[in-house]
Amino acid sequence: MIVVGELLNASRKAVGAAIEASDGGYILQVAQDQLEAGADYIDVNAGTFIDKEREYVEWMVRLIQDNTGAVCSLDSPDPEVLNQALKVHKGTAMINSISLEKERYDAILPIIAGTDLKVIALCMSDEGMPVTKEDRLIIADKLINGLCRNNVKLENIFIDPLVQPIATDQSYGAEFLNAIEGIMSGYPGVHTICGLSNISHGLPNRKLLNMSFAIMAIAKGLDGLIVNPVDKQMMASLIASETLAGRDEYCEKYLDAYRAGRFEF
Amino acid sequence: MNILEEIRDAVVEGNAAKVKELSGKAIEEGFSAAQILDEGLIGGMNIIGPRFKNNEIFIPEVLKSARAMHAGMDMIKPQIVSSNIQEKGIVLIGTVAGDLHDIGKNMVIMMLEGSGFKVIDLGINVPTEKFIEAIEEHKPQILGLSALLTTTMKQMKNTVETLLTLESRPKIIIGGAPITQKFCDEIGADAYAADAASAAEIANMLIGSGSQAAGA
Structure with missing residues (x-):
């Protein structure tokens, strides 16, 4: 499981305030906590600051990398923000994200074409939000082929089939899950990734729904998550699910996590 | 309880079939489309709104009530058109x-x-x-x-x-x-x-x- 720590997002109040106040201590603490909890990438988002996004993202990337060495997921649809961040980023960053929306596709593609960058590719097109599994597979196919033709390696592509709130349509969960299965079986080597909070929007006790959905998606083949890694119960469920789905030889990761105390909460 | 209150409660419950049936019955009993709309259908949604805001009920329940409201509106539509009810805005x-x-x-x-x-x-x-x-x-x-x-x-x-x-x-x-x-x-x-x-x-x-x- 490839874990992108989602907490450094400016739309979260405490993070937004820390960015605005140049409170590097807080930002670093959140990055450190996520790394210790098992994050592979630290997502960096300053999207709520319309005019200062570029400056803030650059500052956060420098701060995090200088002090922790972590690899970042650069979370912006703005090519200028991404290019600026890539200038200072060391190692192979993840780009979050490209989509099939023409304007966004044309803007982001030149940044990743022919590079070894990881890229999250969102199943969204100018025709609107996908509803069915088939809608998602059509968009995923175009994204995967388009990226591969532009010399992006299949194993660097993370398809996000787009999670929508189950509260508004009971079919949204199953259509997403079946899309994961279709993508993972149709394009061996590609990754799938998603955030979880959309699924539970508008319902009480969201953690339960988010965690249950993650477990179901892992059973279908999902191998990446944009998630709060500091949530120990969530992280434990991800590890157990991968083991149960047959992706943990000799239950090694499960036992490592057990010995590291990751199941104690 | 009069029939308009029954309609209101059925909207709150999200029972589309019941709202439809009661709305038809109310027309037969001589209630105007405006009364059915205001006291029954909108009356129900006016109860739903604050409950939703206070987290007592959730999105799927609002959707269910909205479906029920629409079932009632469909029933009284011919009367609404002929009576030229003024919309709020x-x-x-x-x-x-x-x-x-x-x-x-x-x-x-x-x-x-x-x-x-x-x-x-x-x-x-x-x-x-x-x-x-x-x-x-x-x-x-x-x-x-x-x-x-x-x-x-x-x-x-x-x-x-x-x-x-x-x-x-x-x-x-x-x-x-x-x-x-x-x-x-x-x-x-x-x-x-x-x-x-x-x-x-x-x-x-x-x-x-x-x-x-x-x-x-």
Whole structure:
């Protein structure tokens, strides 16, 4: 499981305030906590600051990398923000994200074409939000082929089939899950990734729904998550699910996590 | 309990079949479409709104009640047309250009309809010019703008700035996940609605405050 720590997002109040106040201590603490909890990438988002996004993202990337060495997921649809961040980023960053929306596709593609960058590719097109599994597979196919033709390696592509709130349509969960299965079986080597909070929007006790959905998606083949890694119960469920789905030889990761105390909460 | 109260309670329960049946029965018993609409159907949604806002009920339950309300509206539609009932007001609504999200907007539409407004939905990815054309055509009292992405907040700002230059314009309510009261103040929109139930309340307030229809 490839874990992108989602907490450094400016739309979260405490993070937004820390960015605005140049409170590097807080930002670093959140990055450190996520790394210790098992994050592979630290997502960096300053999207709520319309005019200062570029400056803030650059500052956060420098701060995090200088002090922790972590690899970042650069979370912006703005090519200028991404290019600026890539200038200072060391190692192979993840780009979050490209989509099939023409304007966004044309803007982001030149940044990743022919590079070894990881890229999250969102199943969204100018025709609107996908509803069915088939809608998602059509968009995923175009994204995967388009990226591969532009010399992006299949194993660097993370398809996000787009999670929508189950509260508004009971079919949204199953259509997403079946899309994961279709993508993972149709394009061996590609990754799938998603955030979880959309699924539970508008319902009480969201953690339960988010965690249950993650477990179901892992059973279908999902191998990446944009998630709060500091949530120990969530992280434990991800590890157990991968083991149960047959992706943990000799239950090694499960036992490592057990010995590291990751199941104690 | 009279039949209008029964309709109201069936809307609250989200029982579409019952609302449909009772609405038909109420017409036969001689109740006017306006009474069925106001006391029964809208009466039910007026109970739903605050409960939703207080987290006592949740989105699927609001959707169920809205479906029940629509089942009743379909029954009384012929009477509404012939009796020429006055709508409370017209709300024009859409998601700004570049943004394809509509789940939140659709919730807002439901609450507005449930509160007695006529809603004209321009859909997603609506360019500023299209809002302007629709304002001229429909002369709404209120315009609702939605944006879910931090990136399309910029577009919302542009749209609002252009609309503010119109000689006569509807009151502008904005909303969506990244939107805040602060942003609303910055760009000069008339109001910010934090959720679908608040949007309906604010629309009612703005109408009450004597806003003029565009072009009026």
